Amino acid sequence: MKNFLKKYSFEIVVGLLYVIALFFSPSKTLLSFEKGIWLLVDMLPIFVCVVLFSSFLAIFLSPKTIQRIMGKETGVKGVIAGALIGTIIVGPLWVLFPLYKTLLNKGARLAIVAAMIGAFAIKTPWIPYAAGFLGWPFVLISLVLIIVYAVAEGYLLEKLLKDR
DSSP states (O other): OHHHHHHTHHHHHHHHHHHHHHHHOHHHHHHHHHHHHHHHHHHHHHHHHHHHHHHHHHHHSOHHHHHHHHSGGGHHHHHHHHHHHHHHOOSOGGGGHHHHHHHHHTTOOHHHHHHHHHGGGOOGGGHHHHHHHHOHHHHHHHHHHHHHHHHHHHHHHHHHTTTO
16 A cells, blocks of 8 residues: 555646535636546547557567667767657656656667757648747757757766666
């Protein structure tokens, strides 16, 4: 029971907050719950695809393959490549966490996965659209800074979490 409470403490706290909110404002709480359910229904297809893709990676890609592509030996090129890959990934970030966990479990370097997450702010298909409103100099400088930040973030997280 103690392990269950520890493992699901966030979910339990959110559930308790909903119960408390139900007493103070039942109509808003029910509306919030309904919107949350519809968000879950909307996101379910994407989430299922990511989980299936993560499962595919977990079963069909060996740790050796992941380590060769995304491991420590890739050096700075691997971290930069991770940041660039992060720019082409689409969908909500929260559904990609199982994929990132699978990559880490298979031996991907923490700096690479962190750089992928950091560069996720760039949406490659939106670049021309953004440039139309903000101008190419602004967009290009932003892109370079985001990539640099993502690479720096990857190295910093790897250094801070070296014991993991």
